[in-house]
Amino acid sequence: MSDAEDKLAAYFAESRAPSRDMVFELTVAQAIARRRLMIDAAQYAAGGVIVAALAAAAGPSLLAGAPQLLATMNAAGPALAVVAALGAALVWLGRRGEEEA
Amino acid sequence: MHQQAVRSFLRRALDDADDADDVAQETFLAAWSRLWRYRGEASFRSWLCAIAWNKAQSLLRSRGRARRREAAVEGPRSDGVCADARLDLDRAFKSLKPDERAAVALCLAADFSHAEAAEALRLPLGTVKSHVQRGRAKLLHVLGEATDE
Numbered sequence: 001m002s003d004a005e006d007k008l009a010a011y012f013a014e015s016r017a018p019s020r021d022m023v024f025e026l027t028v029a030q031a032i033a034r035r036r037l038m039i040d041a042a043q044y045a046a047g048g049v050i051v052a053a054l055a056a057a058a059g060p061s062l063l064a065g066a067p068q069l070l071a072t073m074n075a076a077g078p079a080l081a082v083v084a085a086l087g088a089a090l091v092w093l094g095r096r097g098e099e100e101a
Numbered sequence: 102m103h104q105q106a107v108r109s110f111l112r113r114a115l116d117d118a119d120d121a122d123d124v125a126q127e128t129f130l131a132a133w134s135r136l137w138r139y140r141g142e143a144s145f146r147s148w149l150c151a152i153a154w155n156k157a158q159s160l161l162r163s164r165g166r167a168r169r170r171e172a173a174v175e176g177p178r179s180d181g182v183c184a185d186a187r188l189d190l191d192r193a194f195k196s197l198k199p200d201e202r203a204a205v206a207l208c209l210a211a212d213f214s215h216a217e218a219a220e221a222l223r224l225p226l227g228t229v230k231s232h233v234q235r236g237r238a239k240l241l242h243v244l245g246e247a248t249d250e
Contacts, residue, residue: 004241004244004245005241007186007244008190008209008237008240008241008244009209011186011187011190011240012113012209012210014187015109015112015113015118015210016105016109016112016210016211017104017105017108017109017112018105019105021104021108024104024108024122024125024126025104027126028104028126028129028130031126031129031130032129032130032133035130035133035134
């Protein structure tokens, strides 16, 4: 390699970045974490807005139908209680059978 | 891992270590958010340098009408190049066309192969080879004159 080529190589070596630079790497990691946080926050905010909009749109009709729903539930209450009792009895009997076996 | 290549390239292409680090940081941030676009057709560092070169070109354009700072590349100064020769080299390097400068910076400052530089700069391989050859010849010519003095 000639003297001029040596000097040219030295000239380019002067501006070469170090192979490891913790400060730079941390700065980049921090910037990425900040960007990720902003994206997450934007997604949560968008989700919140959608839920609020749905609630605002569907809320009145749900509230209007609530008394009818309550009346139906009241009527079905005794039947539901019987079904629940039967279910509990079946579970208890099943466990007892397993213990005896 | 690839910061050395990207920053070495940008330091020469932009001729300013602070701007180079800012653009490098933006490059890694952009790469992170566009990672899904990387298809493995080019090497990863070529892909990174392609993003970096796009950003560097924007900065160079915005600098266009502004003043050009005098040689502001920071970092250790080797004893291999005397101050006069360095000034001449800086001047000669700045006189290269942007594409030539980028090709020379990638191949001589960041140790890219011609093929990788062609991928990063999205130029034909032959064009990159001639850019590097011509740029290197200009720099060596200037250095020859400077050392002859």
